[in-house]
Amino acid sequence: MIKPRTPPGTMELLPREQIAFQRMLDTIRRTFEGFGFLPIETPVFELSDVLLTKTGGETERQVYFVQSTGALGKLAESGAADGLPELALRFDLTVPLARYVAEHEHDLAFPFRRYQMQRVYRGERAQRGRFREFYQCDIDVIGKDALSIRHDAEIPAVIHAVFAALDIGEFTIQFNNRKLLRGWFEGQGIEGDAQMAVLREIDKLDKRGEDAVRETLQGEGFGLSAVVAERLLAFSRVRSASHDDALAKLAALGDGSPLFEEGRDELREVLQRLRALGVPEARYSINLSIARGLDYYTGTVYETTLDAHPQIGSICSGGRYENLASHYTKSKLPGVGISIGLSRLFWQLREAGIVGVAESSVDVLVALLDDAGLDHALALSQQLRAAGLNVETQLEARKLGKQMQYADRAGIRFVVIRGEDEAAKGVVAVKDLRRGEQFEVAEGELGSTLRVEREQWRAQAGLEAAP
Amino acid sequence: MIKPRTPPGTMELLPREQIAFQRMLDTIRRTFEGFGFLPIETPVFELSDVLLTKTGGETERQVYFVQSTGALGKLAESGAADGLPELALRFDLTVPLARYVAEHEHDLAFPFRRYQMQRVYRGERAQRGRFREFYQCDIDVIGKDALSIRHDAEIPAVIHAVFAALDIGEFTIQFNNRKLLRGWFEGQGIEGDAQMAVLREIDKLDKRGEDAVRETLQGEGFGLSAVVAERLLAFSRVRSASHDDALAKLAALGDGSPLFEEGRDELREVLQRLRALGVPEARYSINLSIARGLDYYTGTVYETTLDAHPQIGSICSGGRYENLASHYTKSKLPGVGISIGLSRLFWQLREAGIVGVAESSVDVLVALLDDAGLDHALALSQQLRAAGLNVETQLEARKLGKQMQYADRAGIRFVVIRGEDEAAKGVVAVKDLRRGEQFEVAEGELGSTLRVEREQWRAQAGLEAAP
Structure with missing residues (x-):
């Protein structure tokens, strides 16, 4: 007799919890479709050489490899020298999207609007509320050669529609623009690689607090002056309280470099279109501390928080990137997208007592x-x-x-x-x-x-x- | 630059094909829910020792093992002697169901009616129309200690509702009962292990043809007399053309062993309840050649074929089994269920020109x-x-x-x-x-x-x- 048990780091639900979870999935799907996004699904595994185009990152250390019984014996015989197993489980939906778009480029119409709601896999250290298998619900709009900033404005309208429909409490969509940030850094004499390093520090403000970040910025490696560090922190504190306040705060930033002005124009465009889309202004805010650590974001960046549960952190994040699939195609494919980590969100909502078991699907x-x-x-x-x-x-x-x-x-x-x-x-x-x-x-x-x-x-x- | 490509043996669809596929999934789900089945989902991988309770079978040779990057190094160092990797991808939804029911036994109400629609993985040799990753859509009813034959009668009503709703052409649900078969074999002097061997030969009639099977039955290993072999083939030819014909043909089989009578009573009960459920009699038929090779079926067995496309084979199969989870629990858990291999069915329907691209989900x-x-x-x-x-x-x-x-x-x-x-x-x-x-x-x-x-x-x- 073998003790029946689920693998560590997976979330398995009883039927009435599963019904509650399924209703959330259905609501998200319906909303994504409402905005004209098309469904795709990709295989759970990718060829290892296709999935792992970059090497040595944190993500790759968490990759699960897959091999059939036959290949397993061969690998064991030959040792690791023979290279990686043929297949690996996807760790997000972005790399599979890049592969999909590059592979099917000639069969797709651009801008390509896709949604994808599947499970992804990461070999995280097992701990409460951290999952090795979890659902991601993603939308992305992919352009060919270019993609209008107008798509960046539609994304928060989708976020608003999703969380209004999910009905899990008041929320705020916060956004920023990395061009604005980097342009402003330029004005402070922070250039090149230092910009990315500063961006990553700014991104840690919520977790580490201002004092720790101030110390780092003035310490070895950064060496910013006290004045510049203080200005940076003051800049990062900017939040808008209303639509007009957002416009006023953007204006109050003064003049800046061309990159800074480009970022500011983009934020203004996003604000204008959001109003046209009828998104209530209480639901969105400019937050100049949002940087999103991932290196590939280049313009608008988004985070979404539950007003009554800030400790949960961002429940829906994303942004604009320059080129989706440079590893797979010479075509330039700029895009903008967001992701909802639904398994973790569901778990947190359950912990907070916001969702529970559903009524039965049986009437x-x-x-x-x-x-x-x-x-x-x-x-x-x-x-x-x-x-x-x-x-x-x-x-x-x-x-x-x-x-x-x-x-x-x-x-x-x-x-x-x-x-x-x-x-x-x-x-x-x-x-x-x-x-x-x-x-x-x-x-x-x-x-x-x-x-x-x-x-x-x-x-x-x-x-x-x-x- | 890396050539973007999907792994061999996976089915990846363009958006309008994906919409068509998704509509089939939705229709099946809605029908399963209509009959009061509850959703569950299980992790894509199981602990290897939990998944692989039996050893050496065909299935196990096709298992995909999963290991994180860290574990991979260790395995390569130590060789296969260290045992199997910790995790393995599910190869069906039945073993995960057994594990789920045994693990959550005290939180479930019995009879437990569950549906599950997820992908499963088999390291098949790559060939056209054979998939290494494919959707299965399963329902099962699991009893505690006992489960009434009445549940066996409800199953064909679900099959009927699913394929009527999918609207992919006329179909016939065929069923048989292994007690009837084995009881009839007893009457012919075929006992013990020989019964299972004969069952498996009968199951091959469609593929090998009567002449080949007759030869095997009379050859070494079986050694049945020409008279018995001929009787067996005649028995296997029995098909009913209507509800009353089914009852008449069952009656015409004459008297038999207690096991035979039990099987016949069960078939009669299924027929009676199917009529009460209003399933059109043109949609079901008794077929005494159906044996379902899998050893674990013990009573009613089902197959479903498209009338205009017999070459596709059974599109929905299943049956009754004595004990779902004997490897995991001492509780006796009899059940009855069916499975639709939707990826393969979709592929075949597309090949046959029955389904194509859908209208867009965008209105x-x-x-x-x-x-x-x-x-x-x-x-x-x-x-x-x-x-x-x-x-x-x-x-x-x-x-x-x-x-x-x-x-x-x-x-x-x-x-x-x-x-x-x-x-x-x-x-x-x-x-x-x-x-x-x-x-x-x-x-x-x-x-x-x-x-x-x-x-x-x-x-x-x-x-x-x-x-």
Whole structure:
């Protein structure tokens, strides 16, 4: 006998948690599709030489390699000298997207708007709330040669629509622009590689605090003067409180280098289009401390935080990059995109008590009082399914109390009962476990009645109508 | 520069193919939920010692092992002597289900009805139409200690609902019962291990043909007499043409051993309940040649074929088994289930010209004639999204002809145009690319008008209403 256990660092859910998770996935997907993003899926593994175009990074140290049984023996015989295994699990959805776009370039229309919601794999050290397998929900818009800044403005509208639909509390979409940052650094005499180093320090402000970052900036390696370091920190403190405040704060930054002005123009364009898109101004803010450590961002950068749960950190991040797939194609493919790490978010929301188990996906339990009623119960169940309801039939007669208890624990709302009295009258009794009510319906009207009840509740609960 | 390429044996789709595939997945999921099955997902990998409880089988030779970069070095140093890598990719959804049910036994209600639609991995030899990564869509009902035969009767009703909804042509659900087979074998003096061997030969009838199987049965190892072999083949030819014919053919088999009678009673029960469930009798048939080679089936067995495409073979198979998780728990967990190998089915349907690319998931392209119109186009797009439509906004002005061409190629049905004339009148022009018509609508009514058009078409096309 082997002890059944899930691998460390994976999130496996019980059915009612899985339903709650699936509803979040569905909501995100529906919203992405609402904005005209197209679905793609890529294989869980890539060829190792295709996936690992860069070497030695943190990411690569976390890569999972895959090999079939046959190849395993060969590798063991030959030792590591023979090179890497043929396959490796994807560690994000960005490298597979780059490979996909480069490989299918001639079959795609640009700008290419894709969404992708799949699991990714990282050999993280096992610890609470850190996952080795987790869902990412990504959108990206990829241009050919060029991509208008207007796409950067649409992205926060998608973020807004997603988190408004998920209904997990007030949130703020914060954004910045790395051109503005780097242009401003230039004005302070910070040039070249030092800019990236400073960017990474700024990015750590939330975690390390101002004092630690100030010390680093003035210390060895950076050697910024106290005045410049202080100016940098003051700059990083800029947050806007409203749309007009954002414009005013951008204006108050004074004149700067061409790169700085380009970044400022881009931020203004994003602000203008966001207003046209009707995104409520309480939901977005300029935050000049946002740098996003990843080296490949070059323009707009985004983070999103839950107002009541700042400790969760950014729940949706991304930005603009110059060239998606330079390792795979000579075509220049600039893009802008965001990612939601849904497994981690779900886990955090559950820890914070914001999401829990869902009602069952089963709407109706058709009870069975005695075996003679089975054929009728089966036919009635099919009638309810034809009306669009999800139905479980009790296939073995047992005490009604037991059946009620089962429905209650399972989160099933309606129990349909047909005893001798009801059969004689051509009706069924319906127990509504949510409302704690019982009522009678003519059999022929049962499907439409329960369907209406369900849709009314879904509408009240802010859920989409079910198909 | 590295040539971008997908790993051999994987199926990667372009967006419009992905949409077609996704619609099939959605239809299957909706149908499974309609019958009260609950979703679960398991990690893509399992601990190797948990996954590989049996050794030396065909399946294990096809297993993909997974190891992180660190572990890889260690394995290469120590050679294979150190044992298997820690993790392995799942090769089906049945072993993960067994592990899940055993691990979460005390948190589940039995009978446990679960569906699971995820990818599985097998290191198959690369060949056309054979996949190393493919979707399986499974349902199983798991009982504790016992599970009524009535569940076996519900399964074909699910199969019927799935393939009716997928609308890929006429199909036949064929079933048999291994108790009936083994009981009948007993009557012919075929006992013990020989029964399983004969079962496996019977299962090959379709592939090898009667002559080859007859020869094997009479040859060394089996040594059946010509009379018994002939009786066996005649028995295997039994197919029912209707519900009553099925009952008549079962009756005509004469009396048999207790095991035979048990199997026949079970088949009769399945037939009776299928009729109560309203499954059309043209859609199901008894076929006494179906044995399903897998050793773990013990009662009802199912196969499903497309009437016009017998060469595709079974598109949905499964059966009843005695004990799901004997490797992980002392609890006895009998079950019944089926599996649809959707990647392979999709590939075959595409080869046969039955499915192709889908219309776009994008309903509307909001065209842009000049940059001054952008803010209005953005606001209009949001208004359409609020009406439940999927909308792409053209963010950069270009010739209308180009925008039309783009929508046409992308499979987008509606293009919304607002030129000076339309703006003056407070209307927009709508080009319906499917009907080849153009009409004008007041801006305020655009959302509801297009929504109604879309729902009418979806209803005609037999698609579910979109949420």
